[in-house]
Amino acid sequence: MVIDNDAPDWLSEANLRRFHELLQGPGLSAVFQPILDFKARRYLGYEGLIRGPAGTPLHSPLALFGLASHAGLTMEFERLCRRVVLSGFAALNVPEKLFINVSPSCLRDPTFMNGETATLLGSLGLKTSRIVIELTENQHISDFSALRDTLKAYRSQGYQIAIDDLGEGFSNLRMWSELRPEFVKIDRHFISGIEKDALKFQLVRAMHDIAETCNSRIIAEGIETDAEFATVRDLGIELGQGYRICRPEADPGCSLGDGIRALIEESSVIIFPHERSQATVIRKLLRQITPLAPSMENDKVYAHFEQNPELQVLPVVKDGMPLGMVNRHSLIDRFARPFQREIFGKKPCTHFMDATPLIVDHKTSVQEVGRLLSGSAKHHIFDGFIITEQGRYIGVGNSQDLMALITDMQIHAARYANPLTQLPGNVPINEHMERLLARGASFVACYCDIDHFKPFNDAYGYRKGDDVILMMGKLLSGLVDLQSDFVGHIGGDDFMLLLQSEDWEARCERMLVKFDEQMEALLPAEDLERGGLVSEDRRGQPAFHPFPALSIGCVRVDAHLFSSHHEISVAVSYAKKQAKKTAGSSLFVERRQLTK
Secondary structure: OOOOOOOOOOOHHHHHHHHHHHOOOOOOEEEEEEEEEEEOEEEEEEEEEOOOOOOHHHHHHHHHHHHHHHHHHHHHHHHHHHHHHHHHHHHOOOOOOOOOOOOOOHHHOOHOOOOHHHHHHHHHOOOOEEEEEEEOOOOOOOOOHHHOOOOOOOOHHEEEEEEEEEOHHHHHHHHHHOOOEEEEEEEEHHHHOOOOOOOHHHHHHHHHHHHHHHEEEEEEEOOOOHHHEEEEEOOOOOOOOOOOOOEEEEEOOOOOOOOHHHHHHOOOOOOOOOOOOOOOOOHHHEEOOOEEEEOEHHHHHHHHHHOOOOEEEEEEEOOOEEEEEEHHHHHHHHHOOOHHHHHOOOHHHHOOOOOOOEEOOOEEHHHHHHHHHHOOOOHHHHOOEEEEEEOEEEEEEEHHHHHHHHHHHHHHHHHEEEEOOEEEEEEEEEEEEHOOOOOOOOEOOOOOOOEOOHHHHHHHHHHHHHHHHHHHHHHHOOOOOOOOOEEEEEEOOEEEEEEOOHHHHHHHHHHHHHHHHHHHOOOOHHHHOOOOOEEEEOOOEEEOOOOEEEEEEEEEEEEOOOOOOOHHHHHHHHHHHOOOOOOOOOOEEOOOOOOO
8 A cells, every 4th residue: 555755644554554453453442531510510421532552653543543544444443442432431330421422424333323332331231321422523414314314313222412523614513503412512722712812702602602592511622721611610611621620541530639629619700801892994884876077067966966865975086096075065055156057067077076085995993084084174074085995986984974883882882892991891890790799709899090180181182191091901900810800991080890819909009009100101290390280170270280190999899798780889989989088099998897
């Protein structure tokens, strides 16, 4: 047999000979990896895995199944693997379930379908109701109807069904829909780093939600770290598997280790990753309007407006490049004057067009276009703007649509994510408080507010004010443990911290010191010498104000004292007011014994 030079390392004539020898005699062994039930705090079952002779290239299951496929002996090899795994599992003498891997093509193995495997189970003292057939997606499935019929036959014998590696490809999403398995395993790719990847987190949460609607139980595979474990646990996923729980072993035991039990029972709540909002580009508001040629007469433009009353402007374009904009009301107003239509009706439309329209690229953010409009000529607000792609005309945008979209984005941002700091807004803040309360976690709620911020804004302008807000967001985020402490932005200069760190008070003290240091760096030298800043009061008179300072009000939260985020918000707002009574940056901790 000729082996290609680009073949994997394990594919050689020597390994093929060893593989054929394995099929004829002993050499294969089984290992078992537990599947943890988070809620029951015990193992639900074990996945049976095959291993070749230790210390040889055939020890790896990847090499074994690759050689079986290359030799055209996949069905025979899987049949042998089932015998080895079933015999090994029976020897463990545990009451839990066994998950056995089966490729879809091998489901029609006569020795499996005709009950021979069930007979083997009986001889080993195992019931089919304890066996879960785990379908591996390594082959294309074209006939789902036939596969459903096959699985129906297995279910009639008492077997349950699982699908492996959910999310790896479209076909196993379809398998979920078509086969309605009892168990669904999420591909390890989505679990790896889930505690810091917002997209993976949202995808896994969506899979979990779907599973609940179709009565499947999700198994999160590949849990390897404490953070991944805690994220899966806090998401409410029932089952997990991975090296952090237990590595595959010949005899993994049936009791949880102390470390795993401690992770399950831990009262603290991990911080879910926050998805930062993406900038919305102006192409979202694109209106495709057929432009005017620069040679078109004003009479024809007038007639076009009359025939299309919804049109307020018409762009003028030559060879794909925008030249200007003709406004409906401006043209009608001109034609209403004596003799204007007679004089200019046959003139080209360029005579009355605005030759300096606002032109923006389709990838420009809506916020930036809003800023451009607010600083441009007044008539641009009524005319709107031309949208281009690589300098060429593609359509127009309406200022009214722009303002409506920006307003909607601001409302959404205020609730979910602040557009300036990108920190979680009010809805995520409240949701996280409820998660902490539901778990019975002890934490400290801290309301952070900047004193004398409005006079600073009035004196130096809103851009300098934004610099202070950004500085504040980065400062708070940099002085907490982002895996256990939550930083939210209520709005304006108000922030909320939900701290589980034991050294929370020392962290708050550092926030006060760092804020004063960084605030000083933002102030001009003359104001530093003066010891304050000067701005106008409500009567327009000069008034002296202290520099901005940071006030933090803190309340210790025990679950038995508070029943909702509303009650916490009231208590921490009072603490913040107490902190603001002290001049300069200050920390107030509510130390009274709160009673319900």
